Amino acid sequence: MRFEDLRLNEPLLRAVRTAGYEDTTPIQAKAIPHVLAGKDVLGCAQTGTGKTAAFALPILQRLGRGPMRRNGPGRRIRTLVLAPTRELAQQIHDSFLTYGQHTDIRQTVIFGGVNQNPQARALRAGADILVATPGRLLDLIGQGLISLRHVEILVLDEADRMLDMGFLPDIRRVLAQVPKERQTLLFSATMPAPIRKLADSILHEAVPVQVAPRVSAPAPTVEHSIYHVEKPGKTKLLTSLLDHTPYSRVLVFTRTKHGADKVVKQLGRAGMDAAALHGNKSQGARTRALAAFRSARTPVLVATDIAARGLDVEDISHVINYDLPHEPETYVHRIGRTGRAGESGRAVSFCTGDDRDNLRAIERLLRTQLQKAEDPPGYTSPRITPTLPSARDKGAAHKSGRPHNGCRNRTQSGPGSGDPARSNRSRRKTKRRRARLPVGS
Numbered sequence: 001m002r003f004e005d006l007r008l009n010e011p012l013l014r015a016v017r018t019a020g021y022e023d024t025t026p027i028q029a030k031a032i033p034h035v036l037a038g039k040d041v042l043g044c045a046q047t048g049t050g051k052t053a054a055f056a057l058p059i060l061q062r063l064g065r066g067p068m069r070r071n072g073p074g075r076r077i078r079t080l081v082l083a084p085t086r087e088l089a090q091q092i093h094d095s096f097l098t099y100g101q102h103t104d105i106r107q108t109v110i111f112g113g114v115n116q117n118p119q120a121r122a123l124r125a126g127a128d129i130l131v132a133t134p135g136r137l138l139d140l141i142g143q144g145l146i147s148l149r150h151v152e153i154l155v156l157d158e159a160d161r162m163l164d165m166g167f168l169p170d171i172r173r174v175l176a177q178v179p180k181e182r183q184t185l186l187f188s189a190t191m192p193a194p195i196r197k198l199a200d201s202i203l204h205e206a207v208p209v210q211v212a213p214r215v216s217a218p219a220p221t222v223e224h225s226i227y228h229v230e231k232p233g234k235t236k237l238l239t240s241l242l243d244h245t246p247y248s249r250v251l252v253f254t255r256t257k258h259g260a261d262k263v264v265k266q267l268g269r270a271g272m273d274a275a276a277l278h279g280n281k282s283q284g285a286r287t288r289a290l291a292a293f294r295s296a297r298t299p300v301l302v303a304t305d306i307a308a309r310g311l312d313v314e315d316i317s318h319v320i321n322y323d324l325p326h327e328p329e330t331y332v333h334r335i336g337r338t339g340r341a342g343e344s345g346r347a348v349s350f351c352t353g354d355d356r357d358n359l360r361a362i363e364r365l366l367r368t369q370l371q372k373a374e375d376p377p378g379y380t381s382p383r384i385t386p387t388l389p390s391a392r393d394k395g396a397a398h399k400s401g402r403p404h405n406g407c408r409n410r411t412q413s414g415p416g417s418g419d420p421a422r423s424n425r426s427r428r429k430t431k432r433r434r435a436r437l438p439v440g441s
């Protein structure tokens with residue numbers, strides 16, 4: 001469906017065109033008409049499906065219809081969006097800014113872990129839309145800096161994650177502050193019983209809107225490959241891959257915060273620029289790491305799963321599972337960061353002897369066998385021989401050579417082949433020279 005068919009106004013259509021969107025995503029086609037009509041919506045969709053625009057565009061249109069107040073304290077918060085993490089809150093705010101760039105609707109974002117004064121100043125200047133994480137919101141309400149008495153639209157985004165993170169009591173406290181007479185939109189990637197209960201208690205005759213969960217179906221544009229490697233050989237393999245792989249941005253996942261820091265240090269020693277993103281980093285460091293990754297100034301980001309939640313960065317050519325996740329669904333979440341919006345992407349995983357059960361669980365979920373990739377040139381670290389069932393032992397999904405869910409296997413080459421993405425070798429060489437490190441150290 002085209003955005004023009006959704007009866008969105010011209011300033012919004014212009015912003016959508018500037019963003020380069022041609023057609024709506026399924027969640028947008030399904031949700032936008034209901035949100036525009038003022039209905040409550042219970043949306044089952046994950047990040048990456050285009051759900052932010054699915055609520056942001058119609059909200060901007062609805063707010064544009066109401067009487068607009070002048071700037072300053074007279075400007076009241078008419079839409080409140082609650083999000084679980086600082087990064088997601090910032091991303092939602094950025095989306096509102098993008099989609100609302102040709103309107104005079106004002107928006108601001110607040111989250112914890114940073115000095116509150118700039119946020120308080122922005123609030124005093126007046127905002128129609130406030131994107132917030134629950135803790136900082138309650139803090140500022142407690143200080144009398146925010147009133148939610150005029151909220152007309154309430155959005156709970158990634159509600160399942162907010163519950164996972166223990167925000168339910170905070171959400172209830174926020175709900176007590178917003179008018180009962182309002183439009184409520186609740187989005188969640190999964191719909192376990194506590195979310196349904198919450199939805200039942202806060203939504204009124206909600207329209208259910210669902211798009212196929214991505215969790216068991218990675219994008220068909222992602223190619224998967226696996227390296228069987230023992231722990232001591234992982235860093236060498238990673239540096240080898242990065243050295244011989246043209247990439248735009250690489251997101252490397254480790255299981256622990258300490259592991260992320262260690263990988264960044266080891267890459268640094270090899271003359272490669274990388275940043276870490278995890279929960280022990282200060283908010284300033286997280287924001288800087290993300291900004292440098294987004295702009296591709298530091299095109300390698302090493303992250304833990306919690307820190308990478310909801311991360312939406314365009315043009316990530318590779319996701320590397322330095323550590324395989326214990327949960328197979330996490331594999332799909334991780335690789336969902338690449339291969340977005342029809343672009344091709346590569347998912348590369350390191351599998352140690354201890355990871356075999358994890359690998360089998362992932363393959364069961366994907367209903368395919370991840371194919372072993374070729375060594376990057378010059379890689380000589382000790383490797384393990386996989387003792388997984390041979391290709392012939394596998395079921396019909398493998399025999400067909402394609403998984404049921406449409407994801408393609410890598411059969412031969414490492415991540416170095418394929419996309420004509422920018423090579424980082426020259427940049428690293430310069431860096432090495434600066435750091436006086438021998439090439440290959």
Ligand code: AMP
Nearest residue numbers: 021023024025047048049050051052053
């Ligand atoms: P979201 O699920 O809201 O985090 O969106 C995921 C990504 O899809 C973001 O980078 C959006 O800019 C992008 N996106 C959203 N809607 C569309 C669309 N209709 N066409 C192409 N890309 C889109």
